[in-house]
Amino acid sequence: xxxxxxxxxxxxxxxxxxxxxxxxxxxxxxxxxxxxxILLTRTADYxxxxxxxxxxxxxxxxxxxxxxxxxYTVFMNPExxxxxxxxxxxxxxxxxxIINKNEKLNYPEIVSVFxxxxxxxxxxxxxxxxxEVDGKSxxxxxxxxxxxxxxxxxxxxxxxxxxxxxxxxxxxITRAKINIPLTQVNYYENGKIGYLSIFMFSEGxxxxxxxxxxxxxxxxVEGIILDxxxxxxxxxxxxxxxxxxxxxxxxxxxxxxxxxxLEPIQIKGNKLNIPMAVLVDGGTASASEILTGAIKYYxxxxxxxxxxxxxxxxxxxxxxxxxxSLKVTVEEYLLPDKTSINGVGITPDIVIKDNPDTKEDEQLxxxxxLLKKP
Numbered sequence: 624x625x626x627x628x629x630x631x632x633x634x635x636x637x638x639x640x641x642x643x644x645x646x647x648x649x650x651x652x653x654x655x656x657x658x659x660x661i662l663l664t665r666t667a668d669y670x671x672x673x674x675x676x677x678x679x680x681x682x683x684x685x686x687x688x689x690x691x692x693x694x695y696t697v698f699m700n701p702e703x704x705x706x707x708x709x710x711x712x713x714x715x716x717x718x719x720x721i722i723n724k725n726e727k728l729n730y731p732e733i734v735s736v737f738x739x740x741x742x743x744x745x746x747x748x749x750x751x752x753x754x755e756v757d758g759k760s761x762x763x764x765x766x767x768x769x770x771x772x773x774x775x776x777x778x779x780x781x782x783x784x785x786x787x788x789x790x791x792x793x794x795x796i797t798r799a800k801i802n803i804p805l806t807q808v809n810y811y812e813n814g815k816i817g818y819l820s821i822f823m824f825s826e827g828x829x830x831x832x833x834x835x836x837x838x839x840x841x842x843x844v845e846g847i848i849l850d851x852x853x854x855x856x857x858x859x860x861x862x863x864x865x866x867x868x869x870x871x872x873x874x875x876x877x878x879x880x881x882x883x884x885l886e887p888i889q890i891k892g893n894k895l896n897i898p899m900a901v902l903v904d905g906g907t908a909s910a911s912e913i914l915t916g917a918i919k920y921y922x923x924x925x926x927x928x929x930x931x932x933x934x935x936x937x938x939x940x941x942x943x944x945x946x947x948s949l950k951v952t953v954e955e956y957l958l959p960d961k962t963s964i965n966g967v968g969i970t971p972d973i974v975i976k977d978n979p980d981t982k983e984d985e986q987l988x989x990x991x992x993l994l995k996k997p
Contacts, residue, residue: 681947689765693952694724695938697767701946706774711858712826716800717774718742718781721855721906722753723932724766730754731761731769733785734906734932735853745796748787749906749977755784774798806831807850814842816994820850821865824857824910829864836868839897846994847899848987849918852928856909859937863888866914869895870921876913877957878937885957899924900990903971908932915969916958925993926971928986935965 667683681700688698699707706716719740725732733751736743753761756772773781775798782795805828809818817839821828839847849869856862866875871894874887901924903915912931918924935956941949957963973993975986 688949694765695934695936695950695952697765697950699767699948699950703767703771704946704948706770707940707948707950710825716777717770717798718745718747718783718796719799720747721853722766722769723906723908725752728752729763730786731764731766735855741796741799745794746792747783747785747794747796751785751787751792753783754786754791755782757782806835808835808838810842810844811848811991812995815844816846816848816991817842817844818848818850820852821854821911823854824859824861824865826858826861828857828861829868832865833868836895844897847895847897847924848902848990848994849899849924850902850987851907851911851915852902852904852986853906854908854911855906856911856934859910859913862910862914863890866890866917867892869893869899869914870917870923873921874959875917876959877961878954879957880954885961894921895923898994900993901926902986902990903928903931903969904977904986905929905932905968907969909934912964912969913956913958916964919969919972920959925973926969927973927975927989927993928971929974929976930970931964931968933964933966933968935963935967 667680670683671678671680681698684698688696697703709716719737719742720733721735721737722731723734724730731753733742733747733749733753736747736749753769755761756769759772761769761772773783775781777798777800780795780797782793784791784793786792805822805825807818807820807822810816811818817835819832819835819839821832836847863875867890870890870892872890872892875890876888877885878888879885899918901915901918903911903926907915907928908931912934915926915931919926936952937954937956938950939953941951943949955963955965973989975989978985
């Protein structure tokens with residue numbers, strides 16, 4: 624993905640891509656203890672004490688959670704829990720990529736590489752398939768497991784073997800950690816068009832966007848480009864804050880629980896009266912898809928780019944003893960017209976594929992062209 628403004632990012636491998644492509648967390652991490660169930664606890668006790676090979680409680684729980692076949696429901700150890708807490712606050716450690724599982728190959732695929740990150744400097748590219756981390760195969764591993772393998776202490780190295788087209792390449796990368804900005808602002812056409820990129824919906828994203836939009840209004844821009852490419856989602860509460868500064872009052876989305884009950888989530892909006900173009904791609908997921916879908920529904924902007932990822936479920940975090948935690952898919956979300964995008968994604972109004980063989984950002988150029996029209 625090409626961006627024409629410099630953003631110095633030395634960071635991460637998103638553990639939110641744990642979130643399956645970053646979860647649209649409806650709730651921040653809280654303290655909730657599970658109920659005790661005799662059959663479940665007794666079965667676990669028999670296995671722990673009688674299985675012919677030694678097994679740990681952690682192994683048993685991971686097996687139970689993994690049997691649900693939901694990539695977004697994850698049992699996290701203390702290290703993974705801490706990393707998730709840091710990510711929600713906008714702090715990352717690692718190499719600077721966002722990944723998602725390639726369902727056809729059953730390997731993790733890089734869907735975004737942060738500008739000026741260790742990953743970019745090493746030569747990793749969007750579309751690379753990670754087949755090994757430090758010599759260990761990533762086949763059939765969860766995104767959480769891959770994240771844990773790639774993450775580590777700042778200054779240490781990790782070696783990735785990736786598949787690119789019909790070649791296998793090896794990259795040794797030095798990990799780094801910084802706090803990254805949540806947004807980026809730029810101007811085109813002599814200041815007539817304002818550009819706002821939202822990198823993720825971590826804590827503070829709503830305030831950053833409000834500041835940028837007020838700046839645009841103060842400069843009397845004639846059009847706004849909202850760039851959500853590579854945005855893996857984040858906190859639903861922050862996404863609601865952003866939506867309130869762009870959309871009219873009304874239903875932002877519907878949630879559907881396990882019984883099929885629909886519940887509308889309303890926002891008190893402040894609709895933009897400035898033409899807007901929204902850029903999306905396959906890395907646009909979760910909370911950023913919610914925003915994209917609502918913008919299309921309320922006809923606030925024109926969506927340009929590639930079909931979005933298609934993550935239409937919401938997770939809740941449950942705290943467990945000894946700093947463990949459990950991330951559980953608790954609801955599905957539907958767009959304001961009650962359609963589901965889970966596993967489907969959102970098709971842009973104007974489809975333009977990213978062309979890695981050219982330095983031109985054709986999606987951005989189309990947005991500028993559209994907004995220049997009277």
